[in-house]
Amino acid sequence: MKKQLIAAGVTASVAIAGLTGLGLASAATQNSGSDTHPMSSLVSAIATKFNLKIADVQAVFDEQRSQMEVKRTEEVKTELAQLVKDGKLTQTQADAITTKRAELQKQREANRASMGNKTDTDRHAVMESERTALDNWFSDNNISTDYRYLVLGDGHGHRGPGAPGQTMSSSESSSSTSNVTSNN
16 A cells, blocks of 8 residues: 555656656756756655665656656647648648757757756846747747747647747747737
């Protein structure tokens, strides 16, 4: 019974951590400075609280993350197919999104440790630079930034600019504001 409760607690923690995304990972790495895994402080806290081996708890986190990534990749693949079917994207654009998504995932994994050693200001500057580069990529590939969520791996189902977790450029923000104004 105790192990089932612990497993449920760990699974719930992993799910919550997955839903909160970079914010929690950033906070975890801030608290643990020298640790290379973004969830290491949470893993340590759970292991300590329930008298478990850190490696065992970490294995559960890693397995959950892998399962969530596989599920989200399948969801994106399905959504891209529907967008192509609906004529909102070409197959070439959908393929480009799939390729860019994989590229950014590898980049995030490679940068995970180094981002934890940066200050909030430095992390923000890096993320802003990456966002600008991504927006340029969208422009170069003639793809609306409304589909940014498909590339960034946002598993929350948010769609389009202005949705929680999405960043609007100043032109999108102005356009959105004028649309709201003209509709009222």
